[in-house]
Amino acid sequence: MTDGEESLVIRSRDNADREAFEQLVRQTARSLFAKLFLQIGDAHRAEDLVQETYLRAWQNLSKLSDAKNFRAWLSAIAQAVLVDATRWDSRKKRKGTATKDELKISEAIDPAASPTDSIDRQEQHERLLTILRNLPSEYRDVLTLHYLGGADYQTISRQLGISNGSLRGLLNRGMKLLREQIARPS
């Protein structure tokens, strides 16, 4: 965490400074989204979870004792939000009704595709997510932020604290790893 970020956390927490908190959202939301997207595989749902995470964080900011821990604290809230949402889904499944979000996953892939194509794409979607989850963190972080989070190089460099040159190398090697692993029989 940079000094600037720590200062934003302190202003948000101690003065209920909404502007400072919004700046924190700008600096951290895409990374949080990418992590949640990687976990659940559904962009729409990940965005809802991000929204709920920041709402809880904003309302409970006074409970954050050490401003340096903001990102870890935010991740913990995101996980709690995800657990709550998963419990809700489980209840719906037990009742035998698929949620709209579950349906959205297959619809979002390609609504015009044939059922077979859709299944193939969904399998590929799941497989790639699984491979991404198991990549070494230095490659996983840049790949998810770029492809799942839609972040440009400047954003990734800023959020992960790495140079543009390092980022290029990591992305390229990460893509090669991904390509090798996807080529292996599943």
Added chain:
Amino acid sequence: MNTTEHIWFSDHITAHLAGELNDDEQSQFQSHLKNCTSCAEEFSQIKRMDDTMRNLFIAPGNDFEQRVISRLRLSDPPRHRLKPIKKIVIAATAAIALGGLGYAGMKYFEYGRFPTAVDADYPLPEKTTLSQPQRTATTEPAENQKIEAKLQHKLPEVHFDKVALEDVISFLRDVSSCDIKVDWRALQAAGITKDKPITVQTRDATFAQVLQKILDQADNGGAKAIFTVKDGAIVITVATTAP
């Protein structure tokens, strides 16, 4: 071409695909691509992988952060002494700001009056009955129209599991940024207590519908709990039916 050139090319494939190369780099990249068969093959493979990733995963768009912030702006500032609200599971409640689809007519909810008004700010309206709406949209003050607009917004998912009525209302007050005033004396006279456990699950219901469901459940077989919009606030009290 020497090894360094091949390595340089390889390291810049993803940057090229992301449009992140400057003019000089782009020129160097294209020149190498045209003249090196093995690097062209590598480029082709990485490009296929890049296409696959972009096709399979929907990135959230450039306005993602602004969407999050816009919805967050509807929430209240943090309080330093929050009441613990237990057993609440809410997914995307802040999307109160979104929705806007359909509106079943808030007027249905606005038939109540204040039979035991305890606050000088909320004087009893004259001869208000269930069949007699208190006002029409054309005469509503702007502050009330804002509240009504919020009541129309859809909540993607709401789940209260045996949460005390008072905490449920506090929570709704927090996430909606609406001023919600409760005439507890009237409610308690009707047998509706602050600790009445509420269990409500909804999906894609409007804020108004969620609130009405909560009040329906709070009913104790006596007078009916209702809400109305007055002076820029949602006021919860009990209804008195026409004789």
